[in-house]
Structures are given as structure tokens and as C-alpha cells.
Amino acid sequence: MALRVGVVGCRGIGTTHATSHKNDELAELVAVCDVVKQRADDLAAKLNVKAYYSQREMLANEDLDIVDVCTGGPENGGWHFEPTIMALEAGKHVLCEKPISNDINEAREMVRLAAKKDLYLGVNLNHYFTAPADQAMQLIKDGKIGEIIYCHHRMGFPGSEWTYARTAGPNMEGQPYFHVKAFLAHPFSLMRYFCGDVAQVQAFMGKPSFRIKEADPMVSVNSIHMRFKSGATGYMFSSRGDTTMSLGGWWSIEVGGTKGTFVIENCTERLIYQPAHGNPEAGETPKGLGQAPAPIITDTGEKDFGSTFPRRIHCFLEDVTNKVPKPKLRASGRDALATLEYTFAAIQSYEQGGVTVLPAALPFFKPDPNNL
Incomplete structure (x- = not known):
């Protein structure tokens, strides 16, 4: 059975994600959501799905398996935290655009909550x-x-x-x-x-x-x-x-x-x-x-770099469908957190005149005894 997907954020990247889900046999695109009504309406009409203007309302009215977070915000990651946390709290798997966040503490909390809820958190590290x-x-x-x-x-x-x-x-x-x-x-x-x-x-x-x-x-x-x-x-x-x-x-x-x-x-x-x-x-x-x-x-x-988006999204859908062990999830939230830890280490090094910085340790994966 296809995974039911709702996309949050209907600008360019949201359109790319929503179209990829619409064309993937592993997904059923159910709804799109944007706080700007016109954007949500236009994309919903284009893809023949329902439009929402509140993620909370979408979660309350649709039986979703996955929420795909394509919001932007400051530094392109400033609005990823709230929709991701809301979806995880609602028991939904999440695919999030990169960077996972522009705030390292938010990113750590996103990964922590996904692990606590035993949910898949993937990030669009499509390269x-x-x-x-x-x-x-x-x-x-x-x-x-x-x-x-x-x-x-x-x-x-x-x-x-x-x-x-x-x-x-x-x-x-x-x-x-x-x-x-x-x-x-x-x-x-x-x-x-x-x-x-x-x-x-x-x-x-x-x-x-x-x-x-x-x-x-x-x-x-x-x-x-x-x-x-x-x-x-x-x-x-x-x-x-x-x-x-x-x-x-x-x-x-x-x-x-x-x-x-x-x-x-x-x-x-x-x-x-x-x-x-x-x-x-x-x-x-x-x-x-x-x-x-x-x-x-x-x-x-x-030659088309755009081909990486449907391929990466299909892999996430495939991993969720196959219920792969969380540590085996490709381009996971933990993987994305690693890139942000390195990014913040680089910023710290630059601000301190080029000193060597040790990135913070990644959260430990507790082994699943059923997959040893």
C-alpha cells in the first residue's frame, strides 16, 4: 500500500518534492500546505490534491504516514524545526529539506525526538x-x-x-x-x-x-x-x-x-x-x-541535476516501506546533523582565526537486538 504523504511548504522546492511524490508508485500525495493561501491553492490545483493553510489542521484531518517539510526561513533552514517537531509529535515520519536546521540545538532536538518516537527522520541530502x-x-x-x-x-x-x-x-x-x-x-x-x-x-x-x-x-x-x-x-x-x-x-x-x-x-x-x-x-x-x-x-x-530529487525521495519512501532499521535509513536526520555539527565547527574555527575545532559527538545509536 502506498504511503500517504502531505507536503508542507509550496514554493519551488516544495513543488519539486510534491511532484516527485505524485509520480512515485510508493507514495500517495494526499495534501499540500502553506501559510500563504495562494501558493497552497495553486500547487493543490496543479497536482489535484487538497490544500491546507495550517499544518495542524492538515494533521488533524488527514491520515498521513509521512510529512515532507519544505519550508524555508532564515538561512533556508530557519523554519524546519517547528513543522518537523509537530509532525513527529503527531507520530508521522518526516522527510525534511536541507539543512536540517540553521540552529544546531534545534537540529539535535529533531534527531533526539525522532529516536524517542521511533520514527524515520530523513533529510534531502540528494547529492x-x-x-x-x-x-x-x-x-x-x-x-x-x-x-x-x-x-x-x-x-x-x-x-x-x-x-x-x-x-x-x-x-x-x-x-x-x-x-x-x-x-x-x-x-x-x-x-x-x-x-x-x-x-x-x-x-x-x-x-x-x-x-x-x-x-x-x-x-x-x-x-x-x-x-x-x-x-x-x-x-x-x-x-x-x-x-x-x-x-x-x-x-x-x-x-x-x-x-x-x-x-x-x-x-x-x-x-x-x-x-x-x-x-x-x-x-x-x-x-x-x-x-x-x-x-x-x-x-x-x-545532465539534469533535478533528477536527484525524485531519486532521493524514492529511496526514502523505499526505506520506510521496507521498514529498514533506523540506523540503515539513507540520508537520515543523524547524517544531516553530522553535516551541521561540521558546519558549526567550521564557523567556530573561522571566528577564532583558523584554530582546529573538534565537532560535537553524534548521538549514539542504541542497537536493536532484533537486527544484530
């Missing part, structure tokens, strides 16, 4: 719900990367001083850490997905002179160094329209190990697997400085 990410993870599982040594991730909106326009709107204006909180959940989630938990964070941040000239408060350039608990090192660069990256486009991640390296370009588009020197499957290694075995390149043909 690794792609064919290249699946293929890269399989390389790791097959032992073709070996012990991971490093991870480099670059992600940012392309731009320049010619294209700069001050970011406006109540969710962004006057928020120096808007980009940091709203965006870094994605690169942190990718790096953790491939390399595990982060033990130490050091951050250097800033903004280019054209932003300073306009008294733009946004800390738009983020340079973050980290050490994973495994001992691997990591580096992440992110910017918000301040520069245009070349190799790898707007998005690239490189993970290198003792047996091989992979690079994913533009999230959905391409996987490059580079066997290491001496790797038996690579054949004879060319001689000479900088020479390496020929890479194995897989082009997916998928």
Missing part, C-alpha cells in the same frame, strides 16, 4: 543519490580504492565580479553565514558518505573585494580542511558566485586511496576511475614523472 556516487561507492566496497588517503571536494555557484548581484530577500539579507549554513550540508554529506566521520575541522573564510565594497555581509568563500576519524585528510572549497571553476565544473569530488582514485564531475554526469601505479587491472604503468595508468571514464549522459 549522492546518483549513478556516479553508486559506482564510486562500489569501487570502495570492492577494494579498488584501498585505504582512503585524501578527499577533495569543490562545489559552488559559478560567477564573477561582472555577474555579482547582492543577494536579497529576508532569508538571506543580513545573514553572514547564509551560504555556509544553507549550502555546506551537501559537500560535508558527500565527504562523510565516502570517507566517514570527521574528527577535526579548520576553516578559513572570507569574501572578495567587490562584496566588501558593497558592504555585503555574506561570508561567501569557504576553505575548509579536515581530518577524518579514519586518519584520511580532506579539503573542501565552496563559493557563491565569486569565481568560475574549470576542471570538474561547478561540482567535483576526488577520493584517493592506496589502490586507486575516483573523481565525480558535476554530480550526475561523469565518474573517472584512476587505478594506482602497480594496480594489476591497469596493465603496465607508463614510465616518466607524472605518468599513470589510463583512467576508466564512465559518462552517464545525465
Whole structure:
């Protein structure tokens, strides 16, 4: 039986989520909700479902299995807490947009309550719900990367001083850490997905002179160094329209190990697997400085980043339908909390002149004796 879903928040991202549920065989989109009546009415009419203007009223009148929280708010996560808590208190599973919250204490409470209620809390960390990410993870599982040594991730909106326009709107204006909180959940989630938990964070941040000239408060350039608990090192660069990256486009991640390296370009588009020197499957290694075995390149043909949304949402529906153990939930609230802990550690490091910061420990998962 399809899971009955209600979507809260009917702007662009809410429309994307609602449409994904509408088109997924595992879901029955029942209702959409927004405090702005016109937005709710327009989306409800488009998808032929009921419109609500109060989440409390929607919960009282609809027998829902899942509430999908697509509200925005300050720094794009400021309004996630209340609708998520309300849904969990009502006994509903929740899928929440990223970042899980813009407030670390709120995020911790969301994860705590979901665990207490024994409910699924997922977050839209959609950047690794792609064919290249699946293929890269399989390389790791097959032992073709070996012990991971490093991870480099670059992600940012392309731009320049010619294209700069001050970011406006109540969710962004006057928020120096808007980009940091709203965006870094994605690169942190990718790096953790491939390399595990982060033990130490050091951050250097800033903004280019054209932003300073306009008294733009946004800390738009983020340079973050980290050490994973495994001992691997990591580096992440992110910017918000301040520069245009070349190799790898707007998005690239490189993970290198003792047996091989992979690079994913533009999230959905391409996987490059580079066997290491001496790797038996690579054949004879060319001689000479900088020479390496020929890479194995897989082009997916998928150029549409939007394809990540229905795929990620389907995986959440699949996990809830199959009643997977809570620790096995893909892109869980706990996973999203990890990205926010790293984000706040990076902010603390930056504010203290680049000191090394230890992210707060994640909540412990109590083992389920039925799934040992």
C-alpha cells in the first residue's frame, strides 16, 4: 500500500518534492500546505490534491504516514524545526529539506525526538543519490580504492565580479553565514558518505573585494580542511558566485586511496576511475614523472541535476516501506546533523582565526537486538 504523504511548504522546492511524490508508485500525495493561501491553492490545483493553510489542521484531518517539510526561513533552514517537531509529535515520519536546521540545538532536538518516537527522520541530502556516487561507492566496497588517503571536494555557484548581484530577500539579507549554513550540508554529506566521520575541522573564510565594497555581509568563500576519524585528510572549497571553476565544473569530488582514485564531475554526469601505479587491472604503468595508468571514464549522459530529487525521495519512501532499521535509513536526520555539527565547527574555527575545532559527538545509536 502506498504511503500517504502531505507536503508542507509550496514554493519551488516544495513543488519539486510534491511532484516527485505524485509520480512515485510508493507514495500517495494526499495534501499540500502553506501559510500563504495562494501558493497552497495553486500547487493543490496543479497536482489535484487538497490544500491546507495550517499544518495542524492538515494533521488533524488527514491520515498521513509521512510529512515532507519544505519550508524555508532564515538561512533556508530557519523554519524546519517547528513543522518537523509537530509532525513527529503527531507520530508521522518526516522527510525534511536541507539543512536540517540553521540552529544546531534545534537540529539535535529533531534527531533526539525522532529516536524517542521511533520514527524515520530523513533529510534531502540528494547529492549522492546518483549513478556516479553508486559506482564510486562500489569501487570502495570492492577494494579498488584501498585505504582512503585524501578527499577533495569543490562545489559552488559559478560567477564573477561582472555577474555579482547582492543577494536579497529576508532569508538571506543580513545573514553572514547564509551560504555556509544553507549550502555546506551537501559537500560535508558527500565527504562523510565516502570517507566517514570527521574528527577535526579548520576553516578559513572570507569574501572578495567587490562584496566588501558593497558592504555585503555574506561570508561567501569557504576553505575548509579536515581530518577524518579514519586518519584520511580532506579539503573542501565552496563559493557563491565569486569565481568560475574549470576542471570538474561547478561540482567535483576526488577520493584517493592506496589502490586507486575516483573523481565525480558535476554530480550526475561523469565518474573517472584512476587505478594506482602497480594496480594489476591497469596493465603496465607508463614510465616518466607524472605518468599513470589510463583512467576508466564512465559518462552517464545525465545532465539534469533535478533528477536527484525524485531519486532521493524514492529511496526514502523505499526505506520506510521496507521498514529498514533506523540506523540503515539513507540520508537520515543523524547524517544531516553530522553535516551541521561540521558546519558549526567550521564557523567556530573561522571566528577564532583558523584554530582546529573538534565537532560535537553524534548521538549514539542504541542497537536493536532484533537486527544484530
